[in-house]
Amino acid sequence: MYLYSNKRDTFDLIQRYLDQVNEKKSKLIINDDGTVNLTYTLTDGIKTLYSDDQSDITKWIEEHNYLQDGQYDVVMYGLGLTQHLAKLIEINSKLNFFIMEPEIDIFVEALKIVEIDQLLEHPQVKQLTIGNHPIHFKLFHSLVSTYSSLSQIDVYIPYYAQINIEDMRAFYEYNYLIRESRLIEIGFEKQFGTLPYRNSINNIEKMLLSQPISELHNKFEGCTALVVGGGPSLAVDAEEIKKHKDKLLIIAAGSSIQSLLTYGIEPHLMVSMDPGSANGKVYEKIESSEIPLVFVPQIYANILNIHPKHNYYAWFQNDVIINYLFSDIKVDYNFVPTNSVSGTAIQVAKYLGANQILFAGQDCSFPNNEFYAQGVEHVSESQLKKKIAKGNLEVENVNGTTNYTDISMKSVLENIERLISTIDDVTFINTSSLGAKIKGADYVPFLEATKNIQSNNFNFSELRLSFKNESTTNSITVEGALSRIRKFKSTCEQLIDYSEASLKLIGKIDEQSRRQPDKAMNTLAKLEQQFSKVTRNAMFEDIITVWNRGLTRNYDQQVIRIAKEPTMIGKTKLLNEIVVPFIEAIINSFRELIKEFQQLQEKLTQIKEQ
Secondary structure: OHHHHHHHHHHHHHHHHHHHHOOOOOEEEOOOOEEEEEEEOOOEEEEEEEOOOHHHHHHHHOEEEEEEEEOOOEEEEOOOOOOOHHHHHHOOOOOOEEEEEOHHHHHHHHOOOHHHHEEEEEEEEEEEOOOOOOHHHHHHHHHHHHHHOOEEEEEEEHHHHHHHHHHHHHHHHOOOHHHHHHHHHHHHHHHOOOOHHHHHOOOOHHHHHEHHHHHHOOOOOOOOEEOOOOOOOOHHHHHHHHHOOOEEEEEEEEHHHHHHHHOOOOOOOOOOOOOHHHHHHHHHHHOOOOOOOEEOOOOOOOHHOOOOOOOEOOOOOOOOHHHHOOOOOOOOOOOOOOOOOOOOOOHHHHHHHOOEEEEEOOOOEEEEHHOOOOOOOOHHHHHHHHHHHHHEEEEEEEOOEEEEOHHHHHHHHHHHHHHHHHHOOOOEEOOHHHOEEEEEEEOOOOHHOOOOOOOOOOOHHHHHHHHOOOOOOOOOOOHHHHHHHHHHHHHHHHHHHHHHHHOOOOOOOOHHOOHHHHHHHHHHHHHHHHHHHHHHOHHHHHHHHHHOOOHHHHHHHHHHHHHOOOOOOHHHHHHHHHHHHHHHHHHHHHHHHHHHHHHHHHHHHHHHOO
């Protein structure tokens, strides 16, 4: 009954499983001496979870004795009959456990001897998820990402590797991807704060003065594109790249435009996405105004003042401002966000119709302890030296030896590799002669990779000529944008009112908690209803939680303490410690958004009146 009342999703999952599965693979064994064990039927016979003398558990605990000191969030794969968990709880009362039980069959058998309410209510057990489908793994890791606040340690019960090693691999793959994503988010937030979202708001004006990249969809279908990074290996093939300019659609990814121009190569297209001022410095010292640019709205805003024409826009799937504001507009240039501009350039090349993409200068490492090719001026020499000095990891290069790299560059490499693996109809070739191996893009020297590419009928200069004609595909108009801005501001004002009403209810609870605890509890119920008008609103869910990512994560981790607090006075104290500062912060965020959109509204009104 506990699962039915308190964990209905788990109860329903088990019920569906029992209704659908006729033959169970797992069986509980109760020995004469009162000890318990579990069998599982595998293709090569029946295996038992524990040895008869339980020496395997003793050995396992000895292997994990490093957990007896310190505070950690333990991510545990497999629950079994809880003996492994119980031993870890015994050795350290400061461990928190996030448990993934992939075998419903085993969990059903465990329910026969485990007091499930005591297990799930144990203060050290923070999460238990059941199931072995990708959706269960993703849900589990998302919850861990939200509620884990300590250093994480991974442990698993060896028995589960015998049952299904592929499920186990999938679990840890999701684990890695979500943790990596969280680290990138934290680093991104620490570096840029709300700047990317403010850029998206400011650059709506520039989007209206530019063309959507849909103007170029499959314009050069069947071409070979060269996506150029700024790595040291670019110097090796610069002269040959110049000779092949008419055969290749040359795309400068981010800051590589500096090096290309230094080598006398004018690319056909530039792609830029980075939100920070360092990206702005790339364009301040070069003359690139006649080279077409593809940008995303999060780009550092001043770049579009320096480069006011020949601009095309796309946007990212995670651009919360643009996707919220223009949610009714269906586009096919909603690109996958990547943690390097090269990933965006790859998607642009494919969108323009390339069926073969070559990489140049995509070193994703520090070959010969160098970071960039010649011509780079947006970072100082001391910054480069500091960056390279932190390269304490190694990666295999295309020549069979190794290059130094760091966690950031390694992440870029893996991100590009994952993107490549999702694109089936394009051949990728890596011509970066000094760089890291790129999975999915075999290394071929530039001359060899281009020797069979014939002169073609593509006129890549048409990327500029497109701007002689008015766009026929731009669904965003000045009046349409103004209408959306007015509605956005109105929603912000309404959510401010709801938030302030919530603060008043907390003040009322404060007054009632000491003398009228029953009334205080009723008012708390009204507070939950009132504040849900904010938290269930699409603007809050889509924008505010990202605008205040760190604050929201901390709130999610702390707010559950209120439900667990038994006394009304204790709940009131936590409301003032946790909820009041959070509401005040999001009210400030709504006001910041109103200010940003007011400024945009004034600019667009001027454009409309011209």
